[in-house]
Amino acid sequence: MGLIGEGLIKAVEMLLSGDPELLAITWLTLRVSLTATLISVIVGLPLGVLLGLVRFPGRKLLVTVINLGMGLPPVVAGLWVTLLLWRSGPLGQYALLYTPTAIIMAQVLVSLPIIIGLTTSTFQNINPQLIMQIRSLGASRWQLFIVLIREARLAILAAIMAGLGRVLAEVGASMMVGGNIKGETRILTTAMVMEVSKGNFDVAIALSFILMGLAFLITFALTSMQQRKRSA
Amino acid sequence: MIIYELEDVRYDIESKKESRTILKVDHLSLQEGEIVGVIGPNGAGKSTLLKVMAFLLPPTTGKLTYRGQRINPGAVPMSVRHQLATVFQHSLLLDMDVFHNVALGLKFRKIDKVEQNRRVEQWLERFKVAHLARQHAHTLSGGEAQRVSLARALVVEPDILFLDEPFSALDFPTKVSLMEDLKQILKETKTTALFVSHDLMEVKYMTERLVVLIEGHKAQEGPTDAVIHQPNDQTAPFLNQWRQFIHSFSGRIGSPSLPY
Numbered sequence: 001m002g003l004i005g006e007g008l009i010k011a012v013e014m015l016l017s018g019d020p021e022l023l024a025i026t027w028l029t030l031r032v033s034l035t036a037t038l039i040s041v042i043v044g045l046p047l048g049v050l051l052g053l054v055r056f057p058g059r060k061l062l063v064t065v066i067n068l069g070m071g072l073p074p075v076v077a078g079l080w081v082t083l084l085l086w087r088s089g090p091l092g093q094y095a096l097l098y099t100p101t102a103i104i105m106a107q108v109l110v111s112l113p114i115i116i117g118l119t120t121s122t123f124q125n126i127n128p129q130l131i132m133q134i135r136s137l138g139a140s141r142w143q144l145f146i147v148l149i150r151e152a153r154l155a156i157l158a159a160i161m162a163g164l165g166r167v168l169a170e171v172g173a174s175m176m177v178g179g180n181i182k183g184e185t186r187i188l189t190t191a192m193v194m195e196v197s198k199g200n201f202d203v204a205i206a207l208s209f210i211l212m213g214l215a216f217l218i219t220f221a222l223t224s225m226q227q228r229k230r231s232a
Numbered sequence: 233m234i235i236y237e238l239e240d241v242r243y244d245i246e247s248k249k250e251s252r253t254i255l256k257v258d259h260l261s262l263q264e265g266e267i268v269g270v271i272g273p274n275g276a277g278k279s280t281l282l283k284v285m286a287f288l289l290p291p292t293t294g295k296l297t298y299r300g301q302r303i304n305p306g307a308v309p310m311s312v313r314h315q316l317a318t319v320f321q322h323s324l325l326l327d328m329d330v331f332h333n334v335a336l337g338l339k340f341r342k343i344d345k346v347e348q349n350r351r352v353e354q355w356l357e358r359f360k361v362a363h364l365a366r367q368h369a370h371t372l373s374g375g376e377a378q379r380v381s382l383a384r385a386l387v388v389e390p391d392i393l394f395l396d397e398p399f400s401a402l403d404f405p406t407k408v409s410l411m412e413d414l415k416q417i418l419k420e421t422k423t424t425a426l427f428v429s430h431d432l433m434e435v436k437y438m439t440e441r442l443v444v445l446i447e448g449h450k451a452q453e454g455p456t457d458a459v460i461h462q463p464n465d466q467t468a469p470f471l472n473q474w475r476q477f478i479h480s481f482s483g484r485i486g487s488p489s490l491p492y
Contacts, residue, residue: 132320133318133324134326136286136316137336137337137384138310138337140310140340147326151326
């Protein structure tokens, strides 16, 4: 109890003091996680819709790979990105390793399969007659896509929350590809690992409260959107 | 004037297990302003025929001509799609209020907002559901939902309206009142319509010309009353069953004041 209590007090202190380092870490965490989620949504949503609605040879295998990817260990994702960005690797020339961009790449790798996989199963469940009905009213392909996304918005927002949750919670990949460099690639989760290893439990607890607070605020916003009173 | 013509249309389904012809119709046409019925037992290919004609399902082979223009079912021009509308057995309304459901087709056609509102209100009024405009579509009764679905199709003022068993899921009194309203509206607007049903009473009331489908092919075609009263060898088993049913039904309840 003592530790938790101290942690709480420390958290309040740190927040109230407006410590620039803490603010920078929090801001970077937000920026990196939201960017990764946004990229996953922009890429994953159309792919999930296609996989859910269109039948083609090899589809089953692809869906299996994506479902497998939903459980991809972040450390493995981190390893791949590291190999990709390593100085002698395919993208080595861009010197991206140990930058926020590298963290974003690793996080996209773990959240993209979640967005694609959950969107696929959502769209596979849409009544084919409903699609025919919408087309029969004169919808173009794009208009059909928009109407269906809107129709499936509850499930899609749930997929986005799942993807964002994974990204916010992830630490292994960010540690590996970001390196937890002070002022450059340190985010809340990697900072927590470091503080615990140094024995600074109060700081770690404070950081954990901030991380959970962030997660709560974002999820609350998304949930409010999802559960908004049904209207046009 | 013929505005729609279908020639030598076939629709096959091929799977690993079987290869089957669902539909094989040599010729069918729609005259401007007429209501043509398609009747047949379950599995006769009625719905398939409607979906092929509405360009919702490309046939395996066949020629489709709309207002003199040969249409490639794989690439139907948007300008042609915008001339048609379909209502299915289930109302398939979207997760939004009644007003916005009815406005969908107008939105797809990029009609301006003021005109959209005017037309939606007008058509909700015509189908006697104006009071439901702000209600969520998923809270409606079956009859209300189908009225909304019909308003949603007619609001775009289609050149041809396709009706795929629109009354099948409704209870009897609901069905009768909706049929009366729809028939009157189609007459007033002179809308060409293809009406698919398995119910002889419905087609007798709604249509002027009737096509009987049996096992995917056209077994008989002609003025609705003539077909019903003079079925041929192929259609007699199906149509006579219906006539006997109607007779015994009206015999049992006296002289019914049905609209058909």
